[in-house]
Amino acid sequence: MNIDQLRVLMEEAAANVTERHERPLPVTVVLPLEGATRVTALDGFPDDDTERKDALSVFAAQHMVPANAACFGLLAEATGPDGEDLMVVVYGARRRGSHVIAAMFDEDGALTEFTPSEPLEKTAMPFVQPLQHAADMAEAPDDPAAGGLPIITTS
Secondary structure: OOHHHHHHHHHHHHHHHHHHOOOOOOOEEEEEEOOEEEEEEOOOOOOOHHHHHHHHHHHHHHHHHHHOOOEEEEEEEEEOOOOOEEEEEEEEEOOOEEEEEEEEEOOOOOEOOOOOOEEOOOOOOHHHHHHHHHHHHOOOOOOHHHOOOOOOOOO
């Protein structure tokens, strides 16, 4: 899986979460793992950035580190600069950093086309850092041909 494939997977996960849940949508973490993709809704996700970082630190320690998760996605509803409702997706991979994309909700509640991917500035959403740190700590599979997630490379 390369970083572009991870982006596509996160776009699909965002569309799936949007179709399956009523709005407001729960903040959701997506972990592509060997054999399956784990999707976890974080009900009661805090509003305070420090509390968010703490919550994601606990999530990373309990779920990412034991699973050796080398990549992740974080899906969240947000309000854009002009008051529009958005789905913001932050995704990252081991040694590749985090990236961000967003899509607006149309009048039927479906997602429009996602924006082009941009690197996530560390100051933009600092609470995501524990997820990226956990991905960076993941070990590469011993034998990439045996499955698992190899180091994600850019195309």
